[in-house]
Amino acid sequence: MVNPLSFFLRPKVTETFEFRDEELEALGAEIRKEIPKIFGHSLAIRELDSGSDNSTEIEISNLGNPHYDVERFGISFVASPRHADVLMVTGAVTLNMAEAVKKTYEAMPHPKYVIAVGDDACDGGIYKGSYAVLGGVDKILPVDVKIPGNPPSPKEILQGIFALVKKASK
Amino acid sequence: MEIKMNEDIKELLLMVTSIAQEKPELLNARENEIYLKFSETGFIEVYPSLAERKFSLIGLFCAESFEKREGFTLFYAFKQEGMAPVLILVRETGKEKMTTSIAEAFPSASWFEREVRDGFGIEFDGAFDTRRLFLHECYPEDFHPLQKAFKNGPIRQAESPRMEYKFRQVKGEGMYQIPVGPVHAGIIEPGHFRFSVIGEPIFSLEIRLFYKHRGIEKLAEGKSPSECVVLAEAVSGDESMANATGFCTAVEQICGINVPERAERLRAIMLELERINSLLGDLGGMAVDVGFALVASPFHVMREEVFRQNEKLTDSRFLRGITVPGGLKKDIPDSALKELPPFLEKFTRDFESAYNRAISSSSLIDRFATTGVIRKELVSPLNLTGPLARASGCPADIRIDRPYGAYKDFAPQNSLRKNGDVLARYEVKADEVRASIALILRLTENLPKGPVFAESAGYAGNNSSGNISGATGYSLALVEAPRGQSLHWVYLKNGLVDRYKVRTASFCNWQAIEHAVLGNIVPDFPLINKSLNLSYAGTDL
Incomplete structure (x- = not known):
């Protein structure tokens, strides 16, 4: 028999992590304040990889880990472009992905925004001149904000999201 | 040129030469790698025995104008589990750009051969899968980017993509297909999965990748x-x-x-x-x-x-x-x-x-x-x-x-x-x-x-x-x-x-x-x- 008291006496499964970053908190608070001005209560982002080296995906995923946990700032990553305000594109656009990139963008409801993340997405980066890529994301989509980096850190990506929210509310 | 060899490499060389009727040409050897060239008949004689001896084909790649040779040179890299040396059999296709497939003996060769075919335009006779691999439908026919004649730069894409990529067909009562991708639901990379399922269980899966081919x-x-x-x-x-x-x-x-x-x-x-x-x-x-x-x-x-x-x-x-x-x-x-x-x-x-x-x-x-x-x-x-x-x-x-x-x-x-x-x-x-x-x-x-x-x-x-x-x-x-x-x-x-x-x-x-x-x-x-x-x-x- 399990003693019901043990539920209260055993160690808590929620622990405090010691990594509060004041700079991040301040940035998050700003974003939290700006988002409702134009996007309702939250900003829905659809991530799309058009030919990255996967490091940018890892940094974007890291935004969801407990160190950053950006959902508390009103940012959510959604599964379908139909639910998205923002398309966040990583990687130079490859010929093999170009059509899928266009279709994903077309599937988004208006108004819609595009963020290019990483050097390759910004202007083709090290893939410039390759037969296999069209170049940066702006070759096929209207890009609102570019976040350079190889790859940009989670905080830099968050700053880019903030820049977009500011731009959209103007 | 004198080529120094360690014991493992010598043993490997002895084993390979014991299979073949002919003596191969030793092109190069280094610690843990050895390059041998057989005649075409010698190659065809040797490779099936390598499969029997539990060698894995760890790589198959091509180079053009290799060491002043004409045309294309193929490198078949074999390795035995737990052993250090890599055996590389060098094979030339000559100008006809035609050779034979070894995918029957080494299943890993199938993708390698398709990759070489896309890159260099070499045909593998007897291959059981001749579909293009990293070049999708948007690439024109007869385009082979790794040939030296092609200077890197933007290309004209195929205007009306040729044929649809043919997935394996699995048919039967209650069988249906689920296509997934290339764009997936999470923060992940693109690729296509074609499931054939009966109810919940997966009967067959075929993957199609290379959406991120960047050259x-x-x-x-x-x-x-x-x-x-x-x-x-x-x-x-x-x-x-x-x-x-x-x-x-x-x-x-x-x-x-x-x-x-x-x-x-x-x-x-x-x-x-x-x-x-x-x-x-x-x-x-x-x-x-x-x-x-x-x-x-x-x-x-x-x-x-x-x-x-x-x-x-x-x-x-x-x-x-x-x-x-x-x-x-x-x-x-x-x-x-x-x-x-x-x-x-x-x-x-x-x-x-x-x-x-x-x-x-x-x-x-x-x-x-x-x-x-x-x-x-x-x-x-x-x-x-x-x-x-x-x-x-x-x-x-x-x-x-x-x-x-x-x-x-x-x-x-x-x-x-x-x-x-x-x-x-x-x-x-x-x-x-x-x-x-x-x-x-x-x-x-x-x-x-x-x-x-x-x-x-x-x-x-x-x-x-x-x-x-x-x-x-x-x-x-x-x-x-x-x-x-x-x-x-x-x-x-x-x-x-x-x-x-x-x-x-x-x-x-x-x-x-x-x-x-x-x-x-x-x-x-x-x-x-x-x-x-x-x-x-x-x-x-």
Whole structure:
């Protein structure tokens, strides 16, 4: 028999992590304040990889880990472009992905925004001149904000999201 | 030219010559690699016996105008499990660009041959799959980017894409198809999966990749080795260090550069940090895929902490921009290195607590056990490597079998499971995190002082006596990346890269997924996929 008291006496499964970053908190608070001005209560982002080296995906995923946990700032990553305000594109656009990139963008409801993340997405980066890529994301989509980096850190990506929210509310 | 050979290579040569009626031409040999050329009849006589002797075909690649030869030269790289030497059979196609397929004896050849056909336009007679591989429908017919006649640059795309890519057709009562991708629902890379299912269980799966084909190998042509390192790092972002090391090792072998001991040790420390990061991603991600966020979070926390250590060591969270042919671009600050042992001590405590929480959950075990089994019999024919092979009873690890750099003196603890299911892979990955921690602690102890860059590498300091500038030669390097065996073959001509072939572990390991999912239910697919941790970028190049 399990003693019901043990539920209260055993160690808590929620622990405090010691990594509060004041700079991040301040940035998050700003974003939290700006988002409702134009996007309702939250900003829905659809991530799309058009030919990255996967490091940018890892940094974007890291935004969801407990160190950053950006959902508390009103940012959510959604599964379908139909639910998205923002398309966040990583990687130079490859010929093999170009059509899928266009279709994903077309599937988004208006108004819609595009963020290019990483050097390759910004202007083709090290893939410039390759037969296999069209170049940066702006070759096929209207890009609102570019976040350079190889790859940009989670905080830099968050700053880019903030820049977009500011731009959209103007 | 006199060619020095060690005992292993001599033994291998003896074995190969005993199979064939003719004596092969010995083109080149180096520690752990030997290049032999048979006549066409000799080749056809030899390769089936290699399959019988349990050799795996670990690579098949092509080079044009190799060593002043006309036309195209094919390189078939074979390796026996647990043995260091790589046997490379060299085969020429001549001008007719036609040769025969060996995919019947070596199933891993199928993708390799399709890759060579796309890149160079060589036809493989008798191949059972002749569809294009990395060139999708948007590419025009008769376009072969790796031919020297093609100068890299924008191309005219096919106006009305030729034929639809034909997926395997599976028909029968109650059978239906589920197409998934290339754009998936999460923050992940693109690829297409075509399931044929009966109710919930998967009857057949066919994968189609290469959506991210960026043309890395063509971009490498004509660049200096130091310019090429960024391309090696971009093969697969989370394996930046492993692929940079593989590329640099091949160049160092060609040029006879001895990397200073301190640089070798520091490289190994970083390679193991990269491995830990990759494995933590899996241990957390697999828990996410069974909806168990509580178990996943601590792994994600630890992973971020390792990223931050990486940044302290190299100014790059992905350990980029530090590796160069000849060693390291700069030394690593002692202050950052001193932090590692206490960091890992705390890390170990957190890790064990997180892992125990995961592995003591009956619902997690219920989802993991007996799911996505990869049978041992598939390992050699498909050249499966890395944690997934070690979870299927096959101990292969390049760090142990064919050690490079500091691994010659510092071997990791090997981990082995037999069941080949998701649970076995989970356990192997956890063991490997522990083994990497132990290895880093050994590597940081009594770390030698001294230079981190071989002066002889020359090119960096405008040193005209340096021996990369002007070097001609070729060599193969194997490294154990977090996902398994990664192959790098470099051919330098007058100090510039004429051909860089990279084949990551994922290229071969992807083919395991078509087998692993059979009979499993569709909702277990994401879990199986995560447990195999396959890189799209590293496959698509």
